[in-house]
Amino acid sequence: MSSSGLLTFSNRRYLWWALVLSFASLVVYLSQPPGGMQPPNGGTWQGYLLGTVGAILIVWLSFLGIRKRRYRSRMGSVAGWASAHVYLGLALLLVATLHCAMQFGWNVHTLAYVLMCGVILSGVYGLIVYIRLPMAASQNSAGKDEGLWIAELGSVDKDIQAVAAKSDAETQTMVLSALSLTALGQSIWARLWGLDRSRVKLNESISANRDQQTVIERLATQIPSARTRREAEVLNQLLDLFGRRKVLLARLREDLRLRSHLKIWLYFHIPMTMALLAALVIHIVVVFLYW
Amino acid sequence: MDFLVRQTVAGSETTDTPISSKVLTLGADVNCDIVLPGLDCTLKVSVSPSGMALKSSKKNLSLDGVAVRSAQLSEGVSVEVDGLTLSGFSPPTGFDAGLLIRGQVDHTQKLLADVSHSAQPWSMRRMSWLLVMLVLAIGFLVPYYGAKNPTVAALATEVGLPSDHAWSSGPLSEAHRAAGVELECSACHQDDFVMTPDSACLDCHQTIREHADTVIHSKLELEQVRCASCHREHNEPATVSPRDNALCVDCHRASDQWSPVSEPVHAFAPYQHPQFKANLPRFQDEEWTMERVAIDVDLARESSGLKFNHEVHLDSSRVSFDRSGEALACSDCHTQDSQNESFLPINMEQHCSACHSLAFDPLNPDVQLPHVEPRDVYAVLEGHFMRQFSDMALIQTEAEARRLPNRAKVMLECDGDALVCAKEVAAREARYQFVDMGCVTCHSVEDVGGDNPAERYRVHPVAQQDDWFAYARFDHKAHAEIGERFGDAVCVDCHAATDSSSAADVLMPPIEGCFDCHNADRSDVAVDCVSCHWFHQDEGPRSALLRAESRMRNPNRDAWIYEWLK
Numbered sequence: 001m002s003s004s005g006l007l008t009f010s011n012r013r014y015l016w017w018a019l020v021l022s023f024a025s026l027v028v029y030l031s032q033p034p035g036g037m038q039p040p041n042g043g044t045w046q047g048y049l050l051g052t053v054g055a056i057l058i059v060w061l062s063f064l065g066i067r068k069r070r071y072r073s074r075m076g077s078v079a080g081w082a083s084a085h086v087y088l089g090l091a092l093l094l095v096a097t098l099h100c101a102m103q104f105g106w107n108v109h110t111l112a113y114v115l116m117c118g119v120i121l122s123g124v125y126g127l128i129v130y131i132r133l134p135m136a137a138s139q140n141s142a143g144k145d146e147g148l149w150i151a152e153l154g155s156v157d158k159d160i161q162a163v164a165a166k167s168d169a170e171t172q173t174m175v176l177s178a179l180s181l182t183a184l185g186q187s188i189w190a191r192l193w194g195l196d197r198s199r200v201k202l203n204e205s206i207s208a209n210r211d212q213q214t215v216i217e218r219l220a221t222q223i224p225s226a227r228t229r230r231e232a233e234v235l236n237q238l239l240d241l242f243g244r245r246k247v248l249l250a251r252l253r254e255d256l257r258l259r260s261h262l263k264i265w266l267y268f269h270i271p272m273t274m275a276l277l278a279a280l281v282i283h284i285v286v287v288f289l290y291w
Numbered sequence: 292m293d294f295l296v297r298q299t300v301a302g303s304e305t306t307d308t309p310i311s312s313k314v315l316t317l318g319a320d321v322n323c324d325i326v327l328p329g330l331d332c333t334l335k336v337s338v339s340p341s342g343m344a345l346k347s348s349k350k351n352l353s354l355d356g357v358a359v360r361s362a363q364l365s366e367g368v369s370v371e372v373d374g375l376t377l378s379g380f381s382p383p384t385g386f387d388a389g390l391l392i393r394g395q396v397d398h399t400q401k402l403l404a405d406v407s408h409s410a411q412p413w414s415m416r417r418m419s420w421l422l423v424m425l426v427l428a429i430g431f432l433v434p435y436y437g438a439k440n441p442t443v444a445a446l447a448t449e450v451g452l453p454s455d456h457a458w459s460s461g462p463l464s465e466a467h468r469a470a471g472v473e474l475e476c477s478a479c480h481q482d483d484f485v486m487t488p489d490s491a492c493l494d495c496h497q498t499i500r501e502h503a504d505t506v507i508h509s510k511l512e513l514e515q516v517r518c519a520s521c522h523r524e525h526n527e528p529a530t531v532s533p534r535d536n537a538l539c540v541d542c543h544r545a546s547d548q549w550s551p552v553s554e555p556v557h558a559f560a561p562y563q564h565p566q567f568k569a570n571l572p573r574f575q576d577e578e579w580t581m582e583r584v585a586i587d588v589d590l591a592r593e594s595s596g597l598k599f600n601h602e603v604h605l606d607s608s609r610v611s612f613d614r615s616g617e618a619l620a621c622s623d624c625h626t627q628d629s630q631n632e633s634f635l636p637i638n639m640e641q642h643c644s645a646c647h648s649l650a651f652d653p654l655n656p657d658v659q660l661p662h663v664e665p666r667d668v669y670a671v672l673e674g675h676f677m678r679q680f681s682d683m684a685l686i687q688t689e690a691e692a693r694r695l696p697n698r699a700k701v702m703l704e705c706d707g708d709a710l711v712c713a714k715e716v717a718a719r720e721a722r723y724q725f726v727d728m729g730c731v732t733c734h735s736v737e738d739v740g741g742d743n744p745a746e747r748y749r750v751h752p753v754a755q756q757d758d759w760f761a762y763a764r765f766d767h768k769a770h771a772e773i774g775e776r777f778g779d780a781v782c783v784d785c786h787a788a789t790d791s792s793s794a795a796d797v798l799m800p801p802i803e804g805c806f807d808c809h810n811a812d813r814s815d816v817a818v819d820c821v822s823c824h825w826f827h828q829d830e831g832p833r834s835a836l837l838r839a840e841s842r843m844r845n846p847n848r849d850a851w852i853y854e855w856l857k
Contacts, residue, residue: 037535038523042460103527107457108430115426150406154399157328161395165298165306177321179328184402188410201321256406263411270415275422282430286458290480291487 009083177201329398
């Protein structure tokens with residue numbers, strides 16, 4: 001399923017469904033006259049109708065997660081479900097807002113609404129990254145897959161170790177520690193914000209080595225003061241290798257950043273959906289418990 | 292302990308590194324003696340009399356294909372770990388041990404592992420459960436058990452957890468808030484899953500009555516309609532009484548169903564609402580009754596028993612204040628009551644006597660007749676003149692001194708003895724007051740004839756109407772200023788007092804005047820049915836009683852709910 005297919009599936013069939021649903025909800029809502037028996041709210045027959053539709057939508061939208069895992073299901077394609085999920089999920093925002101007639105307070109009813117908004121907003125974020133990031137990711141990886149970039153990095157690192165063996169103890173410590181202390185996508189937050197927490201051991205202390213810059217600068221300053229030609233050669237080779245290493249790491253880090261954005265919203269979307277289902281049940285039970 | 296570590300990598304030079312340490316450490320950690328980027332464990336090499344021992348932080352050493360955690364690096368033994376082969380070699384002089392490391396750790400594996408491990412902020416499943424439990428506990432369990440058990444509620448409040456107030460779907464109306472009803476949800480929500488019963492409302496609203504006579508309109512079963520079916524709470528904006536005209540008009544549009552109590556009504560607009568009907572007092576068979584008459588018909592004449600000319604009293608050229616010369620204002624006589632709807636009754640002493648003095652004897656202008664029944668008035672007259680004629684000489688002197696007008700002289704003309712004269716003059720004065728000028732100026736007086744002046748004059752009883760429209764209410768205060776008009780200008784806009792020369796004129800305004808501002812056909816200032824009318828009548832049995840009886844007769848009214856819940 002391509003990202004654009006999510007929106008254009010079956011000639012935007014579900015966009016029309018969502019528009020029809022939204023329009024129908026508006027008509028139902030507006031049938032509550034302003035000076036009527038009671039002001040528009042969830043307790044009029046229109047309110048009950050919109051609430052029922054909203055509740056059914058929420059439960060049905062939640063089923064996408066289950067449908068996705070039932071690979072043998074014949075209940076429509078996953079692509080169709082996802083497309084309907086997007087459009088009807090957006091329509092839900094209107095249905096629920098009309099159901100509650102914009103009446104909010106510090107109560108379990110508004111809690112359900114807020115959770116629903118959280119779910120929909122995280123979903124919208126997911127949709128945006130789903131549409132935009134794959135393109136950015138493929139541009140970043142320049143047609144190669146991640147494994148190839150890692151293999152190239154591995155080969156650079158082997159070369160660095162081999163060259164470092166020819167250098168003096170201090171340079172060797174710096175270079176090997178820079179390899180050892182290279183941080184790449186260790187925490188989700190580092191991935192999300194593209195943080196580089198790489199470090200290096202310099203003069204018996206650990207310093208930051210963002211973008212391998214500390215090592216590169218140190219090597220560059222060492223070259224002019226090399227005592228032998230061989231030493232200068234070794235330092236030059238190391239500088240060259242770290243330059244490549246820097247580019248490779250940046251690419252991998254960007255790739256991780258993009259891919260983590262593709263996933264992070266789900267960590268909000270799914271737990272909030274479950275909390276929403278709980279709040280929805282409470283909302284419905286409580287309305288009739290205190291009828 | 293002095294170690295010599297020799298590292299050889301295929302295609303590269305061999306490097307020797309001397310390390311002086313009790314235990315030689317190797318690993319990815321930069322604090323190790325030998326840093327091996329990517330090594331998945333920390334290796335420790337120590338020397339004992341029995342030889343060189345290798346120990347790993349993980350059980351990942353491979354000794355002849357067997358995974359071990361430690362190994363003795365005696366001669367001929369080599370251990371493999373993470374792509375490295377470690378073995379001992381005879382060290383040159385000056386060293387205690389020699390460690391040979393061949394090969395290279397594949398750093399890629401570590402990077403690949405770093406990159407491909409699924410970094411997640413939290414476990415989706417665990418977070419889902421946590422949130423569900425949290426929502427259930429805070430949103431339902433704590434409030435529910437708090438509602439059942441005050442101790443739980445108190446504890447919850449203590450630690451800032453919600454009570455069943457968190458279930459409220461909106462604010463209560465101002466009246467219920469002020470009355471403290473909102474403090475206790477169970478005041479209205481008495482049983483779980485059961486709609487608020489009428490008894491919850493009628494506990495407080497004990498004087499409320501049904502909309503109509505439940506005997507005459509028994510088919511409507513008014514007492515079976517739940518209070519809360521109209522009075523919805525927790526609305527926004529907070530209102531408890533519906534103002535929906537359709538609620539009234541749906542029934543009252545019927546042309547003949549409610550006659551004569553109510554005529555067909557569709558809206559407050561021309562031709563859609565009946566003309567106002569005033570309650571006019573009628574004196575028949577020695578008692579007052581009220582007749583409801585549409586005020587735009589000829590029959591709509593008032594018969595209060597009084598004579599009064601508004602036109603004269605409001606004309607400054609004829610009636611004005613002595614000092615200022617200003618005309619009377621409406622409010623000089625008409626004082627609003629505290630409800631802002633009616634006016635306090637007009638009262639002779641307070642409103643009329645300043646001009647209409649009840650003095651009758653020019654010789655004694657300070658002596659006034661009492662404002663009482665004719666018989667008592669005559670008794671006062673007789674007594675007064677008896678005192679006067681008992682000292683005739685004084686009268687003459689006073690009369691000369693004061694240059695009395697003719698009336699006084701004529702009044703006192705009498706030749707008989709004091710008793711006879713006193714009676715004659717008193718009778719003459721009574722006739723003057725009741726027939727010519729005096730009491731008769733304001734009152735209707737009937738002369739039934741006869742010789743006894745105390746009995747021959749009958750003053751017509753007086754009834755002042757203070758509630759012209761018994762089935763409607765009106766807020767005078769809200770109408771005290773209209774646009775830039777205020778004061779009497781506004782009063783006479785509706786009440787045509789300046790043109791009224793008869794007390795029989797009904798000065799209540801007809802409905803057409805209201806339509807200037809309030810008209811359902813235009814988007815003017817809206818008035819609902821309940822702006823002027825009220826739903827619950829103020830006559831008949833109280834709903835509290837009626838509905839309790841109805842419930843006793845039909846105790847299983849809500850039984851279906853329980854059945855359904857089961």
